[in-house]
Amino acid sequence: MTKSELIAQLAVRFPQLVAKDADFAVKVIIEAMADSLAKGDRIEIRGFGSFALNYRPPRVGRNPKSGDKVQVPEKHVPHFKAGKELRERVDEMG
């Protein structure tokens, strides 16, 4: 499912809204989630999961071509942990 398919599904669910509202709503939700992570804040969606940043300390890496040592700076990478309901629903065995 792509973002545009998600927007189309939401437009069907909310027939009282103009199609542009579903489009704008999805944009606002995604932007708010990205902004939140960019500030270092967590996102917690009950029944879906949580997003947080994982810290990667600076390290010495190597250029695989030349073998030269390179300093890799610290970074923060987004991490998602599925919530209980999502975990149970995707796992048909569980």
Add this chain to the structure above:
Amino acid sequence: MTLTKADLADLLFEKVGLNKREAKDMVEAFFEEIRMALERGETVKLSGFGNFQLRDKPQRPGRNPKTGEEIPISARRVVTFHASQKLKQVVEQGMNGSQPQA
């Protein structure tokens, strides 16, 4: 600060002009549609944010950490999230205190 469904609903009320009821329902429907797609076994691709994918994990040996008893961890399907390049970049720039590029 933690972003929650209530915060997202407030934003839809303020920015999109949905009424409070619609805003709350829209946030719920947004995540429910994603859950339904994943339940059907589909990958969900949200451009500018990231992809939710499914991975089938085989059974593996495990242990009850309390008793030390060996118990197999059953085969299961799990959801993984891969942040898009854009999200990674926005996070890097945000955490470095600089402004994200347009």
